[in-house]
Amino acid sequence: xxxPDCSPAVRELIRRSAEAVLTAPTSWFTExxxxxxxxxxxxxxxxxxxxxxFAIRGTHTLLLHWASVNAAxxxxxxxxxxxxxxxxAQVIVHRGHTEASVEAYRLGQNVAWRRWMKIAFSLSTDVxxxxxxxxxxxxxxxxxxxxxxxxxxxxxxxxxxxxxRSREADRLESVSLLIDxxxxxxxxxxxxLGYRLDQTHTAVVVxxxxxxxxxxxxxxAVDELAEQVGARGSTRVTAxxxxxxxxxxxxxxxxxxxxxxxxxxSTPWRIAxxxxxxxxxxxxxxxxxxxxxxxxxxxxxxxHTVATFDDVEGILLLTSSPDHADRFVTHTLGPLAGAHxxxxxxxxxxxxxxxxxxxxxxxxxxxRNTLLRRIKHANNLLPRPIEDNALNIGxxxxxxxxxxxxxxxxHNAPG
Numbered sequence: 579x580x581x582p583d584c585s586p587a588v589r590e591l592i593r594r595s596a597e598a599v600l601t602a603p604t605s606w607f608t609e610x611x612x613x614x615x616x617x618x619x620x621x622x623x624x625x626x627x628x629x630x631x632f633a634i635r636g637t638h639t640l641l642l643h644w645a646s647v648n649a650a651x652x653x654x655x656x657x658x659x660x661x662x663x664x665x666x667a668q669v670i671v672h673r674g675h676t677e678a679s680v681e682a683y684r685l686g687q688n689v690a691w692r693r694w695m696k697i698a699f700s701l702s703t704d705v706x707x708x709x710x711x712x713x714x715x716x717x718x719x720x721x722x723x724x725x726x727x728x729x730x731x732x733x734x735x736x737x738x739x740x741x742x743r744s745r746e747a748d749r750l751e752s753v754s755l756l757i758d759x760x761x762x763x764x765x766x767x768x769x770x771l772g773y774r775l776d777q778t779h780t781a782v783v784v785x786x787x788x789x790x791x792x793x794x795x796x797x798x799a800v801d802e803l804a805e806q807v808g809a810r811g812s813t814r815v816t817a818x819x820x821x822x823x824x825x826x827x828x829x830x831x832x833x834x835x836x837x838x839x840x841x842x843x844s845t846p847w848r849i850a851x852x853x854x855x856x857x858x859x860x861x862x863x864x865x866x867x868x869x870x871x872x873x874x875x876x877x878x879x880x881x882h883t884v885a886t887f888d889d890v891e892g893i894l895l896l897t898s899s900p901d902h903a904d905r906f907v908t909h910t911l912g913p914l915a916g917a918h919x920x921x922x923x924x925x926x927x928x929x930x931x932x933x934x935x936x937x938x939x940x941x942x943x944x945x946r947n948t949l950l951r952r953i954k955h956a957n958n959l960l961p962r963p964i965e966d967n968a969l970n971i972g973x974x975x976x977x978x979x980x981x982x983x984x985x986x987x988x989h990n991a992p993g
Contacts, residue, residue, distance in 0.1 A: 584711075646720065658730075773811050775858055807826065849884045
C-alpha cells in the first residue's frame with residue numbers, strides 16, 4: 579500500500595488517534611483479545627495460560643506497532659513485524675498447531691476498528707476529515723492485517739520445515755549411533771523413533787539415482803510395505819536426498835521377499851532388504867546387511883528392483899572382486915553366458931529346485947517338456963554338463979542374474 583495523499587488536518591487526526599491508541603487503557607485491549615479468543619480454532623489456546631499470555635503479548639505488539647507508525651508518519655503503509663512473526667511461528671509450530679487463526683485476526687480487527695472509530699469521532703466533528711481519515715486508515719488496517727496473516731503463514735511453513743529437518747537430523751543421529759555400535763539412551767531413542775528396539779527387526783533401504791528424488795513417495799513406500807506385511811511397528815529416516823532407511827518390527831525377510839517379489843522394474847527406486855535380527859544388535863546387523871545388499875545391486879547395475887539379503891548373501895562373497903567374478907562366469911558358462919536370457923533362467927531355476935523339472939517348470943510358468951528342451955540346449959552350450967558341474971554353474975548363473983547381463987547373441991533363442 580502506498581502512502582496516500584491527504585490534507586494536514588486528516589494527517590493530524592490520524593496522528594492524534596494513533597497516540598490515543600498508544601495510551602489506551604488495558605480494557606481497550608482486553609475487549610480485542612476476548613474477541614480473538616472466541617474464534618473456533620482458538621479454544622485450545624484460550625484455556626492454556628502460557629499460550630494465552632503469549633498470544634496477548636503478540637496482539638499488543640501488533641496493535642502498538644501499527645499505532646506507532648501512524649503516530650510518527652500518519653497514513654503511512656505499515657509493514658509486518660517480521661522478527662516478531664518468527665517468534666510467533668516458532669511457538670505455534672512447537673505447540674503443535676499448523677496455521678495461523680485467520681478468524682481470530684478478523685474478529686480482533688473488527689473490535690479494534692470500532693474502537694478506532696470512537697476515538698476518531700471523539701477528536702473531530704468535521705465530516706469530510708472523518709470520512710477521509712476513516713477511508714485511509716480502513717485500508718491501512720486491512721492491508722496490515724492481510725500482510726501480517728500472509729507473512730505469518732509463510733513463516734509457519736518455514737518453521738515447520740525447519741522443525742522437521744531438525745527432527746529428522748535428530749532421528750538420523752540416533753539410528754547412526756545404534757548402527758555404529760554405540761549405546762544410546764534406549765527410552766529416549768525409542769520415543770524419538772516411535773519404535774521399540776526389544777523386538778525383531780528387518781531393515782530396508784529405499785534409494786534412487788534420479789536427479790529429483792521423490793522422497794515423500796519413497797517414505798510412503800516404506801510405510802506401505804510395513805502395512806502390507808503386518809509389521810508390529812516401523813520407523814524410517816531420510817539418510818540422504820535420495821535414500822530412505824527403514825526398519826519393520828515383527829516380520830522376517832521371508833515375508834518381505836514374498837511381498838516385494840512382484841514389484842515392477844519400472845519403479846524409479848530400488849529396495850534392498852536386510853536380514854532379520856532381534857534387539858539393538860539385530861537393528862544394527864539387519865541394516866548393515868541391507869546396505870551390503872544395496873551396494874551389490876549398485877555395483878552389479880542390476881535391473882531388478884528388489885533384492886533381499888537371503889537372495890544375495892552368497893553373491894556378495896562371489897562378487898567381491900568384479901573382475902574375478904566376470905572371469906568365473908565366462909569360464910563356467912562358456913557360450914551359455916551369451917545365450918538368450920530365458921535359457922539361462924531355465925537352468926538357474928532348475929538348479930535352485932534341485933534339478934526337479936516339474937517344480938522348475940511351475941516356477942517358470944512353462945511346460946515341463948519345454949523346460950527339458952531348454953536344459954538340453956543349455957547343456958550343449960556349457961563347457962561341462964550340468965550333472966558334472968552343477969554347483970559352479972548355479973553360482974555363475976546367480977551372478978549373471980543379479981548382474982542383469984543380457985544375451986550378446988540374440989539369435990540364440992531358447993529351445
